[in-house]
Amino acid sequence: MSNLLPLTLKVNGEEKTFLASPHASLLRVLRDNYYWDVKCGCEEGDCGTCTVLLDGKAVKSCITLAHNCAGHEVWTDKGLGYNDEITRMIQDAFVECGSIQCGFCTPGMIVAAKHYIDHGGIADRKEIRKAISGNLCRCTGYNKIVDAIYKVAVELGREVR
Numbered sequence: 001m002s003n004l005l006p007l008t009l010k011v012n013g014e015e016k017t018f019l020a021s022p023h024a025s026l027l028r029v030l031r032d033n034y035y036w037d038v039k040c041g042c043e044e045g046d047c048g049t050c051t052v053l054l055d056g057k058a059v060k061s062c063i064t065l066a067h068n069c070a071g072h073e074v075w076t077d078k079g080l081g082y083n084d085e086i087t088r089m090i091q092d093a094f095v096e097c098g099s100i101q102c103g104f105c106t107p108g109m110i111v112a113a114k115h116y117i118d119h120g121g122i123a124d125r126k127e128i129r130k131a132i133s134g135n136l137c138r139c140t141g142y143n144k145i146v147d148a149i150y151k152v153a154v155e156l157g158r159e160v161r
């Protein structure tokens with residue numbers, strides 16, 4: 001208990017101060033503070049289910065040292081869903097395309113998709129697969145997930161001509 005240190009982050013638009021061990025991952029700090037939409041899978045950087053945006057960049061929170069994020073901005077799938085139009089479009093597309101299969105990997109997939117779309121992602125299935133290659137679906141497969149991201153890219157006028 002005694003080696004917990006204060007850590008201030010901006011999470012989903014709100015400045016928060018947590019107590020965290022110097023070695024805690026960002027994933028641990030988020031989940032210990034009720035951000036349960038950030039899922040915990042492998043905790044080794046392999047599955048991508050813990051993906052969040054850190055200053056706009058998709059990162060695996062399980063291999064990100066929480067104290068290195070002090071003063072920085074973190075967005076989770078849920079926070080983005082309430083505040084960001086692109087994320088809402090992606091979430092709707094996941095529902096419409098049946099991409100929420102087991103659902104466990106979904107928050108991380110949506111954050112990875114948001115990162116892709118925010119960085120000029122186009123309606124190209126190969127590129128979309130590359131963009132979500134750090135996020136594993138262990139239950140069913142990627143086709144419907146790719147369909148959803150493709151749909152959003154088309155809706156944004158990013159077809160490849």
Ligand code: FES
Nearest residue numbers: 041042043048062
């Ligand atoms: S829990 Fe972070 S990559 Fe698997």
Ligand code: FES
Nearest residue numbers: 102105137138139
């Ligand atoms: S839909 Fe999440 S693991 Fe397959």
